Amino acid sequence: MNNQLSHVFARCAKENRAALVGYLTAGDPNVQTSEKLMLALAEQVDIIEIGMPFSDPAADGPVIQAASERALAAGSHIQDVFLIAQRVREAKPEVGIVLMGYANVPYTMGFEPFAKQAKASGVDGILLVDIPAEESGICAKAFKTHDLSQIMLLAPTSTEQRIALAASIAQGFIYYVSLAGITGAEMGEVKNIQDKLSLIRQYTKLPICVGFGVKTPAQAESIATFGDGVVVGSHFVSQITSNIHDDDAMVSSLTSSASAMADAMKR
Amino acid sequence: MDYDLDIKHAPDEGGHFGKYGGRFAAETLMQPLKEIEDAFFEAWADPEFHKERLDLLKNYVGRMTPLYHAKQLTNEVGGAQIYLKREDLNHTGAHKVNNTIGQALLARRMGKKKVIAETGAGQHGVATATVAAMFNMQCDIYMGREDIRRQAPNVFRMKLLGANVIAVDSGTGTLKDAVNEALRVWVASCEDTYYIFGTAAGPHPFPLMVRQFHTVIGQEARKQCLEQAGRLPDVAVACVGGGSNAMGLLHPLWDDESVKLVAVEAGGHGLETGEHAASLAKGQPGIIHGSLSYVLDDEEGQISADAHSISAGLDYPGVGPELAHMMDIGRLDLDSATDDEALEAFEMLTKAEGIIPALESSHALAAGIRIASTMKPEEIVLINLSGRGDKDLNTVMDKFGFDVESEDE
Numbered sequence: 185m186n187n188q189l190s191h192v193f194a195r196c197a198k199e200n201r202a203a204l205v206g207y208l209t210a211g212d213p214n215v216q217t218s219e220k221l222m223l224a225l226a227e228q229v230d231i232i233e234i235g236m237p238f239s240d241p242a243a244d245g246p247v248i249q250a251a252s253e254r255a256l257a258a259g260s261h262i263q264d265v266f267l268i269a270q271r272v273r274e275a276k277p278e279v280g281i282v283l284m285g286y287a288n289v290p291y292t293m294g295f296e297p298f299a300k301q302a303k304a305s306g307v308d309g310i311l312l313v314d315i316p317a318e319e320s321g322i323c324a325k326a327f328k329t330h331d332l333s334q335i336m337l338l339a340p341t342s343t344e345q346r347i348a349l350a351a352s353i354a355q356g357f358i359y360y361v362s363l364a365g366i367t368g369a370e371m372g373e374v375k376n377i378q379d380k381l382s383l384i385r386q387y388t389k390l391p392i393c394v395g396f397g398v399k400t401p402a403q404a405e406s407i408a409t410f411g412d413g414v415v416v417g418s419h420f421v422s423q424i425t426s427n428i429h430d431d432d433a434m435v436s437s438l439t440s441s442a443s444a445m446a447d448a449m450k451r
Numbered sequence: 452m453d454y455d456l457d458i459k460h461a462p463d464e465g466g467h468f469g470k471y472g473g474r475f476a477a478e479t480l481m482q483p484l485k486e487i488e489d490a491f492f493e494a495w496a497d498p499e500f501h502k503e504r505l506d507l508l509k510n511y512v513g514r515m516t517p518l519y520h521a522k523q524l525t526n527e528v529g530g531a532q533i534y535l536k537r538e539d540l541n542h543t544g545a546h547k548v549n550n551t552i553g554q555a556l557l558a559r560r561m562g563k564k565k566v567i568a569e570t571g572a573g574q575h576g577v578a579t580a581t582v583a584a585m586f587n588m589q590c591d592i593y594m595g596r597e598d599i600r601r602q603a604p605n606v607f608r609m610k611l612l613g614a615n616v617i618a619v620d621s622g623t624g625t626l627k628d629a630v631n632e633a634l635r636v637w638v639a640s641c642e643d644t645y646y647i648f649g650t651a652a653g654p655h656p657f658p659l660m661v662r663q664f665h666t667v668i669g670q671e672a673r674k675q676c677l678e679q680a681g682r683l684p685d686v687a688v689a690c691v692g693g694g695s696n697a698m699g700l701l702h703p704l705w706d707d708e709s710v711k712l713v714a715v716e717a718g719g720h721g722l723e724t725g726e727h728a729a730s731l732a733k734g735q736p737g738i739i740h741g742s743l744s745y746v747l748d749d750e751e752g753q754i755s756a757d758a759h760s761i762s763a764g765l766d767y768p769g770v771g772p773e774l775a776h777m778m779d780i781g782r783l784d785l786d787s788a789t790d791d792e793a794l795e796a797f798e799m800l801t802k803a804e805g806i807i808p809a810l811e812s813s814h815a816l817a818a819g820i821r822i823a824s825t826m827k828p829e830e831i832v833l834i835n836l837s838g839r840g841d842k843d844l845n846t847v848m849d850k851f852g853f854d855v856e857s858e859d860e
Binding site for chain 2: 244286337338339343363366
């Protein structure tokens with residue numbers, strides 16, 4: 185059983201704060217710059233989600249869609265995803281590393297070789313947005329063999345039955361989607377998120393991170409009062425978009441926005 | 452006619468046909484999909500649902516559609532007798548309306564006031580906009596910008612019918628991107644919006660449901676063939692994009708072991724060029740748009756941007772999971788027709804029989820004619836003429852270099 189992610193949450197709890205989970209798409213805007221950005225982000229966050237670019241990101245809003253398109257157009261490959269994970273692991277032994285993306289990429293590579301290489305690259309967990317609990321058997325064995333946590337999503341539309349099902353197989357943490365929508369939309373009502381988290385906690389002792397739509401330190405702060413972690417994705421990717429021709433500005437803009445998020449989450 | 456309402460060759464509880472299918476969807480959509488599944492099975496067991504559905508299919512759509520013995524075409528080809536199932540004579544000009552009637556009735560039962568749909572050639576968009584107008588539902592159609600350019604008459608038809616047509620610029624601006632965009636919109640609006648999926652693909656229950664709504668095609672054709680020819684066809688042929696007209700014609704013939712079932716994929720510029728839409732012949736198993744099936748993608752799982760067909764309705768890099776299953780177990784034969792072969796068949800049918808077929812259906816015709824030419828006159832080839840060609844006249848005019856000015860001189 186992989187304990188790296190639980191160590192991360194235990195450390196944050198000890199410091200009386202929620203974990204900051206940061207997402208960037210691997211290879212965006214190109215592999216070389218992406219590596220710099222990921223290393224900079226890893227300095228600021230507790231868990232880094234490394235997005236695997238995909239041609240058809242049907243659960244993502246315009247910001248992360250564009251990130252995937254940039255990465256693929258710049259020639260990013262799955263091997264670059266592993267390479268970036270490895271660099272992050274070498275630089276930050278204590279950070280949690282999660283690969284996030286769509287099923288067809290690991291399915292086409294083969295879940296077994298995918299999981300093996302992910303593990304060798306220092307990855308702790310895998311989150312595939314289009315593999316719900318019902319279909320998770322397709323990759324569960326490979327992830328278990330290679331000691332990778334299978335992270336499950338829950339959403340505002342998840343019934344108690346579905347929560348129980350996801351809780352029975354989830355490892356590492358639960359990723360709660362704050363809104364019925366795509367990445368980068370407006371965050372859901374805090375009260376609704378809080379109520380749903382209370383319900384989910386009846387079914388699992390795993391930490392629960394809240395993501396989709398968290399764009400400001402104030403939002404992160406309010407989620408951090410009851411969530412175990414806050415996921416920021418589109419907002420970090422936007423730091424790339426708004427500094428697209430200047431690598432140094434990209435890195436410093438990402439660093440300052442991530443550090444502002446982290447500061448806001450201290451309880 | 453009396454239709455058989457038994458669900459044959461049903462998938463497992465999770466919507467798997469063999470190892471294909473399933474429900475590979477975002478968590479947010481899992482419950483809405485389950486609600487559609489429950490509503491579908493409940494409706495399917497309700498005689499009132501079928502009474503209304505079949506009444507609309509008869510009096511609004513014009514079913515049953517004829518089975519036509521194409522004697523002139525048969526003579527020209529010089530082989531097996533060619534019979535055409537005339538889905539082109541349906542209201543709106545293609546088979547698509549069989550499905551949109553069924554799903555719109557379902558949406559109404561579920562209390563949804565708004566429907567959305569993706570469209571490639573525009574036939575499914577028109578069929579959806581049509582039923583939305585009739586049922587007084589708000590309707591948004593997602594269509595790739597490239598397809599909007601290719602299918603202007605259908606875009607105008609949808610607008611006339613009161614639908615909003617929303618151009619999709621992401622990705623390659625074709626059908627797969629329109630599906631992605633419709634899924635994104637549906638995730639955020641599933642509370643009051645029903646997604647009328649247009650083909651026998653996507654997450655469970657769409658492959659099963661769309662197939663069931665289209666089996667009227669094959670059930671009628673089977674009965675008509677027995678009545679007219681006194682026997683079943685030897686070969687049944689349908690074109691395949693996602694697979695809705697193919698499942699409609701072929702599924703009811705599955706258990707007639709003597710009938711060879713042929714799926715014709717779009718060969719585009721030729722299967723060897725990479726510019727085609729032959730997912731079953733040239734793709735590999737993959738997960739796209741909610742189900743596991745055959746996909747045209749690269750060795751890293753990126754979906755092909757090179758999928759190509761002259762017919763926008765076949766220009767799709769995936770295919771319905773049940774067709775993948777039928778192929779695997781040996782109950783489906785594959786064939787393909789290139790852009791040029793489809794155009795040739797288009798012209799041949801038009802001149803021989805006075806029937807202008809859709810470019811999609813022209814692929815089935817091209818393969819069907821080729822197959823018939825190798826067979827004996829006492830044998831029968833049944834071809835699904837899934838739609839009419841009016842919408843394709845601009846494309847064909849370009850291809851044939853027709854210029855009205857020079858005709859005048």
